[in-house]
Amino acid sequence: MPPRVKAFAWLVSFEKILIHVGGLGKYLTFQFLGSEAENSFSQYWKEHFGLPHPPHWLAAKASPLSLHQVASFMKLMEENELASHLCSFCEQANVACSTNALMKKTMDDTNLPPIAKWNAFKVKYDDLPDISLSVAKQGGLPYFRESMVKEGGSIPVPDLRDQTSYKSFLPRTLASKIPFCFARIKELKKLFAVVDESEMDEYIQVTLKICEKSPTRGEQRTCVTSAEDLIDFVVEKLGHHVRIWSTESIEGSYENATIGSLKLVHGNFSEPPAICHSQPFPFQVYYCHVLSKVKVYAVDIHARKKVNHAIMACHYDTSTWNPNHTAFKLLGFGPGLIEICHWIIENGVVWTKDSRLSNI
Numbered sequence: 001m002p003p004r005v006k007a008f009a010w011l012v013s014f015e016k017i018l019i020h021v022g023g024l025g026k027y028l029t030f031q032f033l034g035s036e037a038e039n040s041f042s043q044y045w046k047e048h049f050g051l052p053h054p055p056h057w058l059a060a061k062a063s064p065l066s067l068h069q070v071a072s073f074m075k076l077m078e079e080n081e082l083a084s085h086l087c088s089f090c091e092q093a094n095v096a097c098s099t100n101a102l103m104k105k106t107m108d109d110t111n112l113p114p115i116a117k118w119n120a121f122k123v124k125y126d127d128l129p130d131i132s133l134s135v136a137k138q139g140g141l142p143y144f145r146e147s148m149v150k151e152g153g154s155i156p157v158p159d160l161r162d163q164t165s166y167k168s169f170l171p172r173t174l175a176s177k178i179p180f181c182f183a184r185i186k187e188l189k190k191l192f193a194v195v196d197e198s199e200m201d202e203y204i205q206v207t208l209k210i211c212e213k214s215p216t217r218g219e220q221r222t223c224v225t226s227a228e229d230l231i232d233f234v235v236e237k238l239g240h241h242v243r244i245w246s247t248e249s250i251e252g253s254y255e256n257a258t259i260g261s262l263k264l265v266h267g268n269f270s271e272p273p274a275i276c277h278s279q280p281f282p283f284q285v286y287y288c289h290v291l292s293k294v295k296v297y298a299v300d301i302h303a304r305k306k307v308n309h310a311i312m313a314c315h316y317d318t319s320t321w322n323p324n325h326t327a328f329k330l331l332g333f334g335p336g337l338i339e340i341c342h343w344i345i346e347n348g349v350v351w352t353k354d355s356r357l358s359n360i
Contacts, residue, residue, distance in 0.1 A: 041227050048231050051243045058285050062227055062283050063171045064094055076176050086193055094168040096285040097192045115163060138252060143327035146314050146339050149299060153259050155253040157301060162346040163280035170283045172226035180225055182208045192282040203280035212288055216320040221289035232287055234351050235288050237274050245296060245350040247310040252303035260300030266352040267295045278347035293317040296350050311350055314341040
């Protein structure tokens, strides 16, 4: 057998081994592909930001698909054949394709109660469904005044978990082919085998409605469906020199926690930050927006197990918020009369201009 043919045959055999082998071999394959994806994401990050590498939790959300897998799934999608290969697609891409998978992975390794269903609505400031105060306060305060967070004081911390925390981004080439709009929701649900009236169905509807909502006065918003789109949005709004802030863990959820150190990390109203909320969806989606008059604090939450280094955002311009918003029901007053604060929950991220480098 000629050397080139022999080499090709070896590669084909090796690929088959990687695809079919179970147990440790499968794990090592996923690790290898994941490393390849993280390197690609890190390279895009370095090309656009004055930062050496993305946070580990964000890098881990890079799509684990290899270029070969992306090309294969692209072809299946174009030929409307992805449904017959859905299980392998969902497993290899690390996305959620059924309510059962969603619930199992969300509840793994935790003793906390089920995630409050209304968590997905927390990022909506101008239009919110009518939610009872008892439900809104489930496990803690979702909204609070800045004066309520003082060093040495305590505050009931709400659920800090992301509803679908484990999922990965899709590569931009694949994500761009997904029917990401409410008008084509039936196609979208069929693509990911989502059952009507299931929890994932509800999450998809919530996310699409949020993403298609017109911005409030002074707000710049978008929904990004790939890691590259996330980086592009931040660069467009804030430039290449940024700082990134995120809550370290979910520790403190459902606890009346003690507040430790409190540090203002961004208070320049003339340079508003970009806040990106992880949305419940089959794959990783971020709802990002730039709002005026926002302060950002780094806060140590002393939970029962350990200290959680959390991020708190305080909105000082609430004039465009819905008068019936849960925050006003909880705290009194109305739009434009008080500031409203909230925690940045798991996988959420705040981007601020790095004034030390922005003029370089």
